[in-house]
Amino acid sequence: xxxxxxxxxxxxxxxxxxxxxxxxxxxxxxxxxxxxxxxxxxxxxxxxxxxxxxxxxxxxxxxxxxxxxxxxxxxxxxxxxxxxxxxxxxxxxxxxxxxxxxxxxxxxxxxxxxxxxxx
Amino acid sequence: xxxxxxxxxxxxxxxxxxxxxxxxxxxxxxxxxxxxxxxxxxxxxxxxxxxxxxxxxxxxxxxxxxxxxxxxxxxxxxxxxxxxxxxxxxxxxxxxxxxxxxxxxxxxxxxxxxxxxxxxxxxxxxxxxxxxxxxxxxxxxxxxxxxxxxxxxxxxxxxxxxxxxxxxxxxxxxxxxxxxxxxxxxxxxxxxxxxxxxxxxxxxxxxxxxxxxxxxxxxxxxxxxxxxxxxxxxxxx
Numbered sequence: 001x002x003x004x005x006x007x008x009x010x011x012x013x014x015x016x017x018x019x020x021x022x023x024x025x026x027x028x029x030x031x032x033x034x035x036x037x038x039x040x041x042x043x044x045x046x047x048x049x050x051x052x053x054x055x056x057x058x059x060x061x062x063x064x065x066x067x068x069x070x071x072x073x074x075x076x077x078x079x080x081x082x083x084x085x086x087x088x089x090x091x092x093x094x095x096x097x098x099x100x101x102x103x104x105x106x107x108x109x110x111x112x113x114x115x116x117x118x119x
Numbered sequence: 120x121x122x123x124x125x126x127x128x129x130x131x132x133x134x135x136x137x138x139x140x141x142x143x144x145x146x147x148x149x150x151x152x153x154x155x156x157x158x159x160x161x162x163x164x165x166x167x168x169x170x171x172x173x174x175x176x177x178x179x180x181x182x183x184x185x186x187x188x189x190x191x192x193x194x195x196x197x198x199x200x201x202x203x204x205x206x207x208x209x210x211x212x213x214x215x216x217x218x219x220x221x222x223x224x225x226x227x228x229x230x231x232x233x234x235x236x237x238x239x240x241x242x243x244x245x246x247x248x249x250x251x252x253x254x255x256x257x258x259x260x261x262x263x264x265x266x267x268x269x270x271x272x273x274x275x276x277x278x279x280x281x282x283x284x285x286x287x288x289x290x291x292x293x294x295x296x297x298x299x300x301x302x303x304x305x306x307x308x309x310x311x312x313x314x315x316x317x318x319x320x321x322x323x324x325x326x327x328x329x330x331x332x333x334x335x336x337x338x339x340x341x342x343x344x345x346x347x348x349x350x351x352x353x354x355x356x
Contacts, residue, residue, distance in 0.1 A: 008198050008201055008202060009198060011201050011204075012197050012198055012200075012201045015201070025262075025265065025266075025343075025346040025347075026262070026342060026343055026346070027200075027259065027261040027262055027265075027342065028197070029196075029197040029198070029200035029201050029261075030200060030259070030262075030339050030342055030343075032197075032200070032201040032204075033200055033201045033202075033203050033204045033207070033335075033339060034204070034339070035204075036201055036202075036204035036205075037204035037205075037207045037208045039204075040204060040205060040208045041208040041211055047205070047208065047209075050202075050204075050205055051205055051209075053202070054202035054203075054204070054205035054206070055205065055206075057195065057198060057199045057202045058199060058202055058203065058205075058206065058324055058331070059324070060145075060149075061199055061317065061320065061321035061324060062145075062162075062163050062164045062289075062318065062321040062322070062325075063141075063142075063145045063163075063164075063167075063192060064192055064193065064195050064196045064199055064317075064321075065164050065196070065282070065285065065317065065318050065321065066141055066144065066145055066164060066167045066168060066171070066189070066192065067141060067185075067186060067189035067190065067192055067193040068193065068260065068278070068282055069164055069165075069167070069168035069282050069286070070141075070168050070171045070172055070175065070182070070185060070189065071182055071186070071278070071279075071282075072168070072278075072279045072282045072283065073168065073172035073175075074182050075275065075276070075278075075279045076279070078275070078276055078279070079276070079279070082240075082243065082244075082245060082249060084243070085239070085240055085242075085243025085244070085245065086240060086243075086245075086249075086253065086280065087283075088239055088243070089235075089236045089237075089239035089240045089243070089253065090236065090256065090280065090283050090284050090287055091287055091291075092235060092236075092239055093231070093232050093233075093235040093236035093239065093257075094232070094257070094284055094287045094288050094291065094314050094315055095291055095295055096231050096232075096235045097228045097229075097231040097232035097235070097257060097310070097313065097314035098228070098288060098291070098292055098295055098296065098310045098311055098314045098315070099295060099296075099299060099310075100227050100228060100231040100310075101224045101225075101227055101228025101231070101306075101309065101310030101313050101314060101337075102224070102296055102299065102301050102303075102306045102307055102309070102310035102311075103299065103301070103306075104220075104223050104224045104227040104228070105217075105220045105221070105223065105224035105303070105305065105306035105309055105310060106220075106301055106303050106306045107223075108219055108220040108223040108224070109217060109219075109220040109303065109305070109306065112219050112220070114216050114217045114219070114220055116302075116303045116304065116305055116329075
């Protein structure tokens with residue numbers, strides 16, 4: 001665990017540095033995620049080391065959004081008269097995007113014979 | 120005996136109080152979620168945010184003071200994003216066999232999210248600045264803020280819309296996908312992560328590990344895709 005922590009933060013740090021050095025339109029942690037995914041896929045030893053920490057952090061991923069969520073409350077008034085329109089836009093577009101995305105995924109998976117594994 | 124005011128003035132200056140309050144509010148939210156048989160409407164984030172918002176309002180605490188304590192939790196968003204690499208790598212064989220569905224669902228989900236949001240906001244009379252603010256709302260917050268800024272939107276308001284989109288996705292995904300009778304965890308997770316970023320991904324992990332892994336992938340890919348296509352779609356409105 002104590003070795004896994006600096007490795008996790010190190011990949012984030014490397015991602016942040018690369019994003020700034022190359023002016024990429026991606027956040028540093030996303031680049032760090034891609035880097036770590038390549039590394040753990042290549043090394044089963046690294047995967048065994050990182051897995052308990054990663055699963056521990058991800059088990060309560062929702063918790064990490066609470067501080068930002070509390071910040072939203074103070075800004076709700078900034079939506080002003082557009083509030084109802086924006087709320088409707090978010091509700092309908094999110095529902096439509098989830099439905100369309102999932103239906104297209106299943107349709108294309110069926111067309112190319114990519115069946116879900118049994119689990 | 121020390122006066123309550125003295126104790127309060129100490130506590131309100133230290134990060135300990137609001138860090139504890141954040142964790143306690145989430146623990147209460149999570150307990151409600153479990154007690155309600157993991158019903159999606161009883162979302163732990165929504166409960167924690169409501170409790171803390173009420174508490175801040177009742178005690179007259181500014182958000183900046185609250186964040187002094189909450190920042191330690193907020194900071195972990197970055198490392199948690201990197202940690203998504205592990206479920207992603209564990210599901211690599213599944214990803215490889217689903218490359219075409221992933222690409223098709225990414226394009227369809229991302230385009231639908233942006234176009235329908237802009238069309239509805241436009242119908243309500245939103246101006247170009249507000250449309251630029253709204254366009255990246257399905258992507259993860261740091262990316263959305265960057266896109267909004269470069270399109271001439273309001274980054275602060277974008278952050279608000281991003282969080283609202285995430286909570287919306289987390290709450291509606293399960294009932295909506297059940298209604299559509301979709302049982303493929305890959306499709307369910309991927310579409311949820313694409314439409315509602317990390318908060319949707321957190322919900323997907325609560326439901327099924329494969330859904331979680333695909334949601335993380337959807338979130339990451341949509342961050343990149345939206346950065347590329349949002350300027351182009353916005354120019355059509």
